[in-house]
Amino acid sequence: MKAFGKILGLCILGLLLILVALGFALTHLFDPNDYKDEIRQLARDRAHVELTLNGDIGWSLFPWLGLELHDASVATLTNPKTPFADLQMLGLSVRVLPLLRKEVQMSDVRVEGLNLSLERDANGHGNWEDIGKPLPTTTADPTDPNAPAVTEPGKPQAPSRPVKLDIDSLTVNNARVQYHDARTGRMYTAESIQLSTGAVHEGADIPLKLTAFLGTNQPVVRARTELAGELRFDRVLKRYQLEDMRLSGEASGDPLQGKTVTFSAQGQLLLDQSANVAEWTGLKLAANQMRALGELRVRNLDSEPQLSGGLSIAEFDLRAFFDGIGQPLPAMAPGSLGKFELVSRLQGTRDSLGLEDLTLKLDDSTFTGRIAVDDFARQALRLQLKGDTFNADRYLPAKSEKTANASAAREAEVQNSEAAAVASGESPLPDAPTRGAWSDDRLLPVERLRALDVQADLAIGQLTLKGLPVRNATLKAQGQGGMLTLQTLAGGLYNGSVNTQGTLDVRPETPQLALQTRIDKVPVENFIKSQNANPPVRGLLNLNSNLSGSGNSQKALVESLNGTASFVLNDGVLVNANLEQQICRGISVLNRKTLNGEPRGKDTPFKELNGSLVFRNGLASNQDLLVRIPGLTVKGDGDVDLRVLGMDYRVGVVVEGEQGTSADPACQVGERFVGVELPLRCRGPLEMGAKACRIDRDGLGQVAAKLAGDRIRDKIDEKLEEKLGDKVDPKLKDALRGLFNR
Numbered sequence: 001m002k003a004f005g006k007i008l009g010l011c012i013l014g015l016l017l018i019l020v021a022l023g024f025a026l027t028h029l030f031d032p033n034d035y036k037d038e039i040r041q042l043a044r045d046r047a048h049v050e051l052t053l054n055g056d057i058g059w060s061l062f063p064w065l066g067l068e069l070h071d072a073s074v075a076t077l078t079n080p081k082t083p084f085a086d087l088q089m090l091g092l093s094v095r096v097l098p099l100l101r102k103e104v105q106m107s108d109v110r111v112e113g114l115n116l117s118l119e120r121d122a123n124g125h126g127n128w129e130d131i132g133k134p135l136p137t138t139t140a141d142p143t144d145p146n147a148p149a150v151t152e153p154g155k156p157q158a159p160s161r162p163v164k165l166d167i168d169s170l171t172v173n174n175a176r177v178q179y180h181d182a183r184t185g186r187m188y189t190a191e192s193i194q195l196s197t198g199a200v201h202e203g204a205d206i207p208l209k210l211t212a213f214l215g216t217n218q219p220v221v222r223a224r225t226e227l228a229g230e231l232r233f234d235r236v237l238k239r240y241q242l243e244d245m246r247l248s249g250e251a252s253g254d255p256l257q258g259k260t261v262t263f264s265a266q267g268q269l270l271l272d273q274s275a276n277v278a279e280w281t282g283l284k285l286a287a288n289q290m291r292a293l294g295e296l297r298v299r300n301l302d303s304e305p306q307l308s309g310g311l312s313i314a315e316f317d318l319r320a321f322f323d324g325i326g327q328p329l330p331a332m333a334p335g336s337l338g339k340f341e342l343v344s345r346l347q348g349t350r351d352s353l354g355l356e357d358l359t360l361k362l363d364d365s366t367f368t369g370r371i372a373v374d375d376f377a378r379q380a381l382r383l384q385l386k387g388d389t390f391n392a393d394r395y396l397p398a399k400s401e402k403t404a405n406a407s408a409a410r411e412a413e414v415q416n417s418e419a420a421a422v423a424s425g426e427s428p429l430p431d432a433p434t435r436g437a438w439s440d441d442r443l444l445p446v447e448r449l450r451a452l453d454v455q456a457d458l459a460i461g462q463l464t465l466k467g468l469p470v471r472n473a474t475l476k477a478q479g480q481g482g483m484l485t486l487q488t489l490a491g492g493l494y495n496g497s498v499n500t501q502g503t504l505d506v507r508p509e510t511p512q513l514a515l516q517t518r519i520d521k522v523p524v525e526n527f528i529k530s531q532n533a534n535p536p537v538r539g540l541l542n543l544n545s546n547l548s549g550s551g552n553s554q555k556a557l558v559e560s561l562n563g564t565a566s567f568v569l570n571d572g573v574l575v576n577a578n579l580e581q582q583i584c585r586g587i588s589v590l591n592r593k594t595l596n597g598e599p600r601g602k603d604t605p606f607k608e609l610n611g612s613l614v615f616r617n618g619l620a621s622n623q624d625l626l627v628r629i630p631g632l633t634v635k636g637d638g639d640v641d642l643r644v645l646g647m648d649y650r651v652g653v654v655v656e657g658e659q660g661t662s663a664d665p666a667c668q669v670g671e672r673f674v675g676v677e678l679p680l681r682c683r684g685p686l687e688m689g690a691k692a693c694r695i696d697r698d699g700l701g702q703v704a705a706k707l708a709g710d711r712i713r714d715k716i717d718e719k720l721e722e723k724l725g726d727k728v729d730p731k732l733k734d735a736l737r738g739l740f741n742r
Helices: 001-031 030-046 317-322 401-420 446-450 554-559 579-591 684-694 699-726 728-740
Strands: 048-054 057-060 064-076 085-095 102-111 115-118 162-182 187-197 204-217 220-235 241-251 260-274 276-286 291-298 306-315 340-348 353-364 365-375 378-392 453-465 468-480 483-493 497-506 512-523 537-550 563-575 604-618 617-628 632-639 645-653 679-686 691-695
Touching: 030 048, 030 057, 204 446, 306 317, 306 353, 353 378, 483 512, 537 554, 537 604, 632 679, 645 684, 679 684, 684 691
Parallel strands: 102 162, 115 162, 378 453
Antiparallel strands: 048 064, 057 064, 064 085, 085 102, 085 115, 162 187, 187 204, 204 220, 220 241, 241 260, 260 276, 276 291, 291 306, 306 340, 340 353, 353 365, 365 378, 453 468, 468 483, 483 497, 497 512, 512 537, 537 563, 563 604, 604 617, 617 632, 632 645, 645 679, 679 691
């Protein structure tokens, strides 16, 4: 028995020596470079690719099946002269005996200088789509024993046992991938790709590190990236994990206007294809000074993906962030957009994304609710927000230099008119203003509004808009296809209320605007006050208006303004306008006396002021102005030119005058002045109010002539009555009076 074992051992040893000798002979006596043409033909026939081997082929047989390719390229059979991939060197080796057990045990795999070019032509066809495809004229010979087997339709194939991988390491140096689309001219590149891994074993953690330079040409953007983590995969369960993932880098380019963005991302990534789930937990994001935490989960990967998760963005300076990425925001009030913070639950699909249960903090304001894009293709924006306070004025862009210069010129014109006016009213009537009061800067982003699909429902406890504090403000609006509808903008204003509806149609070349406004019991001075002057009038305003205009600037809208309005102003005061003194001056002229006293008050109170306006191309005409002042009734008609904020009014004042013993004798009203209408003329900048009013000398002369005629008629009546008495028929008396009155 011992002899048999000894003989068997010698036989096995002899076989091993023969195999080693055969391997030595094959690797030293057989040169694969002599069979490059056969290898190329085999690649055409079996892999349907054009393989070019410009460098040497190195190989080993046992115990490692080793292969080294140098300076090789691969092209499709349809375009054999244009390689889609080439490399400087590929080196790998596999243990021979484990291959018999369908186990791949490899040493280090090295790839040097891989260059992969992917192109889509003007017809939308990609060069990678032809990889592995035979030429259209090539048909397989069914009698060829080396031809690949054809599977009969419907015949089930026996499942193959997956190959077990065991690789010491994988290294890729200086690789490049390029994608070019001839239809759009866009190009995407990944250059200087460096990939290194540890031992590759299924079901075990595989450390990896990847660096690359990414770029695009439309727009020009360059980014340096680095990715590191621990990869684990299970091909049977179709489960892939990247643990302790760390992505970092820097980006620059045309959109960043010379600025650089530093970014990073961390977390645990999972793709479970058997459960149709993908997750990103422990998510950490950073871009310059912005920091965010969260988690993401996507279900139903194979049908209708559903996104859920959460996102929390720590407080940061939003204005500084946009400046840092080369997108400076328009100039606003100091401190605007200095604080931004967000916490939200995420929910989305392939076509939509919603920020649910949102808490958004912007400067001194806090909003809760929902912001969503229901359809990315239609830009369907949905807003449902509640806020505590919001000062909209601090976010309005600053005036342009052109507008600021125009405003300064107009203010100077108004100041000159006011300086020329004196309290006593002796100065000449102010000139009508000529300076435009409105900006011609572009007002609306028409192109973006035409593409907008929006539904907004906002509620704000305290809204500040154009300096007006609106309580419990509500805004409901919607827009689609270029038609935007303001369903309501309402709230409490001081002790009154305001409500506005309207439409904005941006479908035509010139935008069309229509507004309907109702104001109830709101102090009018808060609408018309300016920074440099006190309001010319005070009182509680009730207003109903229906206006329309067209254009894309303040100037164009005002110059095209048409519509109607009616107003009532109660319990009011004409500020810094002693209308009583103006009237006394008129009465003194009629009395042919000189006023002795000084004006006793600066303001003129009134009980009610009402009227209606008709707007035609920015000119507001009023024919029924009525003001009720104790002892006075004022009627007027004229125009307000909104284009230059100027007025031109003729006012008639019916007075009782001063009849007491303390009244100035020149201002006392006798019986013949009761009910007489005294004329005023008001002309000048609207900001001057009643300070722009003067006695109408021409009209006053007509009144004096009328009073003189009335006095003559009274004397004729007295003489007729004295001479004729009851001796003459009354009809004859009337005839005689008519004769003298002609």
